[in-house]
Amino acid sequence: MTRPVHRVAPSTDGPIRQDGLRAHNLVLTFRQIAAARDAPISRSELAAATGLTRPTITRIVDELLAAELIVEAGPSRSGSSGRPRVGLSLARTGPAGLGLDIRADVLSACVVDLTGTVRHLEFTRHSGAIQAGAAQAGALQTGTARSGASQTGADAVLAQLAEMAGRAIRAAATENLTVVGATLAVPGPVQDESVVRLAPTLGWRNVPAGATLSSALGLPAHVGNDARLAALAEWYAAGQELRDFICVSGEFDIGAGLVLDGRQLDGWAGELGHVMVRSDGPPCACGATGCLQGYAGLAAILPDAAGSPAVAIDALVSAGDPRILKALDEAASALGVAIAGLVNLVKVDTVLLGGGYALLASWLIDGIDRELRRRVLSTAWSPVEVRPAPLGPDAAVIGAALSAVDRVRHDPNGWLARRPH
Incomplete structure (x- = not known):
């Protein structure tokens, strides 16, 4: 079972059109490949797991291979006779997710590939903007914080994070990875995966962090609670056991x-x-x-x-x-x-x-x-x-990166649509 971070409820309002059926079957097949973490899964196993016909599985697999979302493992035999078994697994090139995190002493950036493997991890001492923002935290509780003070501090931190993100994106590109989205982990409640409503220890209130980062990076950027993202990473590291x-x-x-x-x-x-x-x-x-x-x-x-x-x-x-x-x-x-x-x-x-x-x-x-x-x-x-x-202080930034790439793992049709035919 893949991690249900981003769920899409099946529509029951009407019949599925042919193109919708194709997209549904592709997602169904891709999720089975993604879930087979311990060993590659064969085409025949995919047909049995999904209930799709062998010709349909063959067509979908060929499309996923051409899009470099999956790779074929070397042939092996399950017994002393019979045709060799060719397994399929997620590719370690192609789409990747970017995670960003704000810690007490450093900022961090992380890139993971489709397999969930960390491919880039960077730490940078943050500027005094965080300490200045935290100094406003006491004023927040009495309502005496200067108007715009927390936003100014947040802008400085987000600008530094955007610089780190740019370096991470360039580093990923050298390994044939394309960052498809970013997620920022923050210590506070978030609305619509974009606005930090209140992060008392940062001195942030109503900060549109998602929109700010998206504009700076030129790609979709979301925001999530750091503890929830850390739990996601620890769960993934434990093999979801x-x-x-x-x-x-x-x-x-x-x-x-x-x-x-x-x-x-x-x-x-x-x-x-x-x-x-x-x-x-x-x-x-x-x-x-x-x-x-x-x-x-x-x-x-x-x-x-x-x-x-x-x-x-x-x-x-x-x-x-x-x-x-x-x-x-x-x-x-x-x-x-x-x-x-x-x-x-x-x-x-x-x-x-x-x-x-x-x-x-x-x-x-x-x-x-x-x-x-x-x-x-x-x-x-x-x-x-x-x-x-196990992951300790790195869990939140890894979870943020997993959250970003999980959007492709959940539904690869968007990635396929953006590729030239």
Whole structure:
């Protein structure tokens, strides 16, 4: 099964025209090839899986081969006799997706091909615009931020991201890859995959990031929540074997991506950082008080590390700084309280600690697990495993790139239409 990130509901309003039937059968066939990640799939296996005739499969496969969307593997025999089996798999050239991400210490850009393989990954220290925007976060909660201040900071960051994207697109072209779209991961809620409604820790409000990047790059650009995109990447990296899990990411903000029954939950906001854990807690940049962000955000755990967990880990290993150790213990307890509330609402068996938390997992897991055992009603017969996410801080940008190329994986007809005949 392919990742259902972008679903298209089948139309039942009328008969399917001949051209629509062709497009439908092509998508059906292509998805079967994309889903066969462990081993190439043969034409006969495609016919059996799709219910299409062998001549139809042959025509579709020839079209996909000509478009360089798939490749043929070397012939092999399934037994001692019979015709050799020629497998089909996704091509590592052709369409590619571009991901962009804003972290506490760097900006990142990533390109993945149709197979989901990372082909380019770049990091750049961001300008002071992010710190200036974050300084506006406190003013946002009181409504005293200067008009246009957050937009000015956002424009500077988006311009730097566009420069990185240009380099990534050129690097991809040298490997015969064509970037078909971009996705930006942001720490906050997004509307219509384009407008960042509010990213408190960045100081952004109503920023049209998708349209800005699309204009700068000359290709479709979308925006997504960083935690949801991180969960997508971790799910893909796990071979989609994880069925019910939460990926909790800590970078600028604390977010959660949720996958249930092997499907990423649509409409899931994922703003775990703004769940209240203490009613008498400190004010948050979102305007509320007692948010998880104030206890378990990286700025709370690592106040002297400029948001870079790697710096703080060096300090922990070399000196065992008691202030940081105490902050980690408090963060673990607060995270456990918030996650327990979520697990009591939705049944999952795994919690992945992603983003900066992946690097700090050794100091967080015991405290989180302690709270889950105390607070989750089903833990006695259905324990929840807490472990570091394999992709860690890179997950959001990889997930963003996967989201961009997944539009072709979901429906390659657009790619076929743009190619010269």
